[in-house]
Amino acid sequence: MQKVKLHIKKNDMVIVTKGREKGKSGKVLRVLPDKGMAIVEKLNFVKRHAKPSQQIRQGGIIEKEAPLTLANLMLLCSRCNKPVRTGRKQLEDGKSVRICKKCGDILDK
Numbered sequence: 001m002q003k004v005k006l007h008i009k010k011n012d013m014v015i016v017t018k019g020r021e022k023g024k025s026g027k028v029l030r031v032l033p034d035k036g037m038a039i040v041e042k043l044n045f046v047k048r049h050a051k052p053s054q055q056i057r058q059g060g061i062i063e064k065e066a067p068l069t070l071a072n073l074m075l076l077c078s079r080c081n082k083p084v085r086t087g088r089k090q091l092e093d094g095k096s097v098r099i100c101k102k103c104g105d106i107l108d109k
């Protein structure tokens with residue numbers, strides 16, 4: 001099995017490039033690698049009508065972040081202050097890190 005190389009990781013700052021939340025940015029809360037999606041803080045909220053159940057004591061409307069497709073997310077480079085493409089670079093100790101293709105800054109800190 002080939003491991004999927006993800007360009008986005010938990011706690012990254014990303015910007016949405018397509019869809020309803022286009023142009024908005026937020027922090028990645030969770031990556032769902034097998035689905036190719038990520039949950040971004042305060043983005044793509046969906047309202048759900050919840051019926052009282054074992055899990056939820058009270059019924060009503062709950063708001064929850066729905067996952068966004070990774071392909072529609074781009075990493076924000078803190079130095080460029082804009083969405084950038086990422087590359088990879090091997091450090092002297094053999095560790096592979098993500099870099100900003102624009103300014104060359106290391107994104108994995």
Ligand SMILES: [Zn+2]
Pocket residue numbers: 077078079080081084100101102103104105
């Ligand atoms: Zn940059």
